[in-house]
Amino acid sequence: MRFSFAACSALFCAACSSSQSSGPTPVEVYSTGVPGEAAAVSSHRMTASVLAVDTAARRLTLRGEDGHTETISVPPEVKRLNEVSAGDVIDVEVQEGLLLEYQPPGSSFAPPTAVVAAARTGRDLPPGAAALATVQSTVTITSINLKSRVVEFQDPDGYKYQVKAGPKLAIERLVVGDRLLATYAATVAIALDKK
Secondary structure (H helix, E strand, C coil): CCHHHHHHHHHHHHHHCCCCCCEEEEEEEEECCCCCCCEEEEEEEEEEEEEEEEECCCCEEEECCCCCEEECCCCCCCCHHHHCCCEEEEEEEEEEEEEEEEEEECCCCCEEEEEEEEECCCCCCCEEEEEEEEEEEEEEEEEEECCCCCEEEECCCCCCCEEEEECCHHHHHCCCCCCEEEEEEEEEEEEEEEC
């Protein structure tokens, strides 16, 4: 699969909760042991069944474990698409990490930066790929709820995210307008499980 800045941004959205009440529960961040730093790490696996393969149009129709069906475009960088068939199972493993670092007043602003690296399996293995995506940017705190321990911040594009502060984080020292350096990293491994 191909990863782009848009994909990195989508992954960043998955790591933090949207500020909308219908969104997922905010990820809980904990102290790293370094003053002014908080982090969260998670990992999960997903499985999807291949319902249809259109090699000419380079499209796969997949059904997730939850029954949701989606057709995705497969970029030309993905080789060996002809080895994928309806009925195959694709395993996806995602590991995510979020690091928030307090930025003292006067710190330089870090514009959004994304780095993506990828690799494919060799010809002697079933088709598969792995990618590492990292997004880093300065974000600004827009609200702090001391009772629920939820901190909301906004990225330079105006999108808002929430995290829940773990019990040992001194969020009462934060004020609206403070800036944090947010670094989000995800590794995604995709493997075709031929039965």
